[in-house]
Amino acid sequence: MRLKIFIALKLGFCVVCSSLFGALPADTVLKKFEELYTAGKYYDAARLFQQQVQRLGTDENPQLKTIYYNGLGKAYSQLGKPVEALKYFQQAAKLAHQLKDSAAIGKIEKNIGALYEEQKNFEQALVHYQQSEDIAQKTGDRFLQADLLNNIGIIYEQQLKYEAALNNYRQALAIYKKLNKPDRLALAYNNLGIVYKYQGEYDQAISFYQKSASYAKLINDQFMIAATLNNIGNVYGMKKDFATAINFNKQSLRIAEKIEATAVIVEAISSIAEHYAKAGNYRQAYEWNQKYNRVNANYVNVESAKALAQQQARYQTEQKNLQLKELEQRSKINALHLKAQNLLIQKQQYQILFGALALISATAFMYFFYRRKQAVLKHRHLAQLKEIQSQERSRIAQDVHDDIGSGLSKISLIAASASRKLHANGLENADISNIGQVSKDLVENIRDLIWVLNPKNATLDNLVARIREYCTDYLELCSINACLDIQDDIPSLTISQQAQRNLFLVVKEALHNCVKHAGCNNLKILLRYDDAGLYMQIKDDGKGFNADLVHGGGNGLRNMRTRVETIGGTFFCRSNSGEGCEIIIEVLEEQLSAISANTLKV
Incomplete structure (x- = not known):
């Protein structure tokens, strides 16, 4: 068992809303939705956006309605209702296409792919991921590319292609670190831990899980904390420490039930039942298996898969009809363009000669300009190197002044005090001790300074x-x-x-x-x-x-x-x-x- 497909879905949702929100004025409704969603109150979050959709007219504010539909897809997916989630994602995608918002389309396609991945329909998931990747490449969206690397890595892992999965996770992790995203770092470390767990490297897996939990606690991500606790419990189960495993699984279950995270609830109950069985406590194992059967019945089933397929087929048919209309319009436009181009050809033939002459002149000018710019850059580079050397000398001088100068001054003052007391026959041992301690500290500071400045170190x-x-x-x-x-x-x-x-x-x-x-x-x-x-x-x-x-x-x-x-x-x-x-x-x-x-x- 694993707790990653649903995590990947959660990872895939949070970006579209913030992307579209950036083009809108501040909206307290959107802020309230994010608060409810982060707190795990998915029913309340869905009800809030449904009320907002009803208040908007049919053609009123399509950009805001795109946000609402995407948010409803987020909430219903977390509640374990994939058919409803897909319906809302498709409505969001339809509006995004009308708005020609490529960034939003790419992220919604990723969300739909993650939804299929949750249902273990990897072939359909990869179709949507590829569409999202094409858009991410065009727009240069590194954040979206990292999310896709993570989600596709999950598919590799499900197919037992562990090296390919690790490669994807590490690439995603590197991007998340550069972007300084604690929530994504928690997910990436969690995913690395799962692969190492499957490879039998349990201590390494626990180490990555602990890093994941550390980042999740920093941002108070209750869903991620619950998922990571269950994963840690599963590793202890593999190490045959069933008491510790069950303890972690139950901690995960309590948090998941509090935020109504269906996927985590299903996996935690399944893990508890499995660990009780392996520990020889068959009575408890039977009771927890009964709970698992009741909870899992409404989560992933054949009817849901059929409904998803029908929903997708209707959506694709509608999209094809729209594409045919666009092709007809483009054909008419192309015919008009062709006439205009024929008229321009004669004009362009005369322009080619003048263009060639202009190009030769521009090339000569650019060559001399490039040579001059290179000379200026070289001069600037040398000046900066000199400035760096000057700054470094100043820094070293400042360090020596701060450490050695203040220390020597203190020694001088203490020595003067001791001299006066000696002259008056009142020398105390404490003065000598102070001199020794300051001298020791000064020697240690000098040692550290020399060590840092030595290039060999x-x-x-x-x-x-x-x-x-x-x-x-x-x-x-x-x-x-x-x-x-x-x-x-x-x-x-x-x-x-x-x-x-x-x-x-x-x-x-x-x-x-x-x-x-x-x-x-x-x-x-x-x-x-x-x-x-x-x-x-x-x-x-x-x-x-x-x-x-x-x-x-x-x-x-x-x-x-x-x-x-x-x-x-x-x-x-x-x-x-x-x-x-x-x-x-x-x-x-x-x-x-x-x-x-x-x-x-x-």
Whole structure:
């Protein structure tokens, strides 16, 4: 069993409404629908849009009606009513064709394909996905292309083509990371976990599921949380830990029943029954199987498939008739164009000669202009390189001034105080201790500065080793229970000095905040590297803070975010008063070795 086809359908729906909404003024009805839909109140969401459709006239505001019909398709699909969902999607598509809104058509076609995929009609699903892909290629819609990669990957997975599925999921994941979409990242990680589960790599599957759950919790996506919990339960079932499996499945069921997510309810009940049977508790297995038969009876059946086919046939017939009328009109228009073209041919023959002369002149002008532009660009590039070198020298000078200058000043003051006390026979041991501690801190800062500036250290394995060493030394004398879960087999990947410096300083700042400000008892540091890139999590159980009341997150938090985003990474921070703080950092492999666009522009 899997919980992904319906997830793919959910993923495919959320985009059309926002795309069309962008062309309209703010509408409280649309906002209310999104609130109801996100909260899992699908019946209330459908009723809201049905009332709005009834209030609009037959030809009144077709763009807004397209949004309403698409929203109704969303709600009915989540309620497990595919025939009604298809009817509304087709009405939305018909209006979108009349409006000639290619972007909306592409996304609605993807929605219809996902609906067929949910019914396991992969052949028909791929037809609609291909139509959507053609439009996405023309419009350059990377978001839509990523969604299609994800959905087609699901079909590959259902056909047991796991390598093809993984390839699609990884491509989609890379796009979602660049677009910084937490909801899509949760879905992509969930899908990767499912494939690894089928391949028997259970620990890897659980790791991806946990990443998915982390992103789902960030955006409070109850549907995704329920689906991921059930998937985690299924992996524990495969590991024959049936008690843990059933616990996760029941957590998933409680959330799914609360939001009326039919697909998750069906899969969770099926998993619970299966795990009770494998655990030898046949009485419970029988009772849960009875529940499964009752719930599943109205979800996927032969009559629904027939009704979908009939609905699609009627829609296709209507579309063909419209196409025939358009062809007749185009034929008449083409005949008129042909006459006009014949008249233009004679005129064009004279224009060719003059055009050739103009082309030769323009080519010569463009050549000299290109050569001049190249010279200007080269000069600008050299000037920017000099500016970069100057900025780097200034930064190093500033760092040395801030760290060494302030430290030496402090030592000087303490030494002067000690000298006066010595002269008065009142020297205290505390002064000498302060001098030693400041000196030690200064030496450590110099060591870090030299390490960051050394180009030989600009490799990923050296960076991870330095992070591990620094965390161990820094936390050794602290009364904090620290858990360092740092991957050992890190490749010797060359990275930019900017990435090396920024990531190390972010870790230093995060540890400083945990020890000095958080007041925590427990601290967890997780670091992983795989094909997707570098993933770090720093989480404490301290006093936390209210992020809504801290504009920009304070200087330290703002500096950490800036350092990560400067190298093209993704930075998330979640915290509430009394609930600790969690920081997640992700950097793609290509960003680790790339020079920031803010560093060099030509």
